[in-house]
Amino acid sequence: MKxxxxxFIGLGVMGYPMAGHLSNHGLRTKVFNRTLExxxxxxxxxxxxxxxxxxxxxxxSDVVFLCVGNDDDVRSVVYGDFGVLAGMKSGATLVDHTTTSAELATELAAACANYGVNFIDAPVSGGQAGAENGTLTVMCGGEQTVFDALIPILNCYSKQVSLVGTHGQGQRCKMVNQICIxxxxxxxxxxxxxxxxxxxxIAQVTEVLKHGAAGSWQMENRAVTMSQGQFDFGFAIDWMHKDLMICMNEAKKLGLYLPLIKDVDNSYVELRKQGFGRLDTSALFKSYSQTA
Incomplete structure (x- = not known):
């Protein structure tokens, strides 16, 4: 099916440019956002x-994309008399770009199947800049044939699109991503x-180290701004806290203890209490430096 x-449901800092890329590629695009403005x-x-x-x-619609806040937000736009499942045609595909629990992904897959609708969980990485520049990484969970049909569409705003397993595995891959970050x-x-x-x-140190084993995207793109107290680069502490809670809940179910992310999340909780929840995640540096 062509x-x-x-x-596209959800026009936040990620969804807004992602939906724009789809429109710019000639797809007939309908949007919904809770804030009409x-x-x-x-x-x-x-x-x-x-x-x-x-x-x-x-x-x-042939494909319905979601990019909202959390598990409850997803449920609020999927279910009920005015949710997407009430309007989707048989054979269409629901793609959830929201970072959620793996349990929600399997729940949605089952709910979609009852309506004759396909489902792919497809959280993304790359932040606001990646969404705006069309260079996101998309990690998907679902069926191969459904995924294959979506690749040309997902490529409208992505540089890497991968199927990593069955429903829920896309979300688990995103958990690994957040833990590493x-x-x-x-x-x-x-x-x-x-x-x-x-x-x-700091600039000189970054230039020296980014070419060696310590090099990373975060070092190359955030080290200098962190040292300058600049923390307005999109993905907020509030959202990372939500994601790390998902990671810790999943780890608990698997019998794992992840002390590093527990420690990082504790720092983010303290920063949120100080009113810094809307700063981007590199503001973790504020926990270590009085000059930041």
């Missing part, structure tokens, strides 16, 4: 139709704290 009509702004920038409910957006940020924060106290030139 995909021509799509719906944001949907109107999107409509003024891109070609597409504003809908008054998730159901209305989903009607006659948390570890890198913790190490980078502590290293920068020592560098500052030692009166090292």
């Amino acid at each position: 995909i021509t009509d799509i719906a 944001k949907a109107t702004h999107w409509h003024n920038q891109y070609q597409g139709e504003i809908c008054q409910s998730p159901k209305a957006a989903a009607q006659d 948390a570890g890198v940020l913790k190490g980078l924060s502590e290293g920068l704290a020592l560098a500052q106290k030692s009166n090292l030139d």
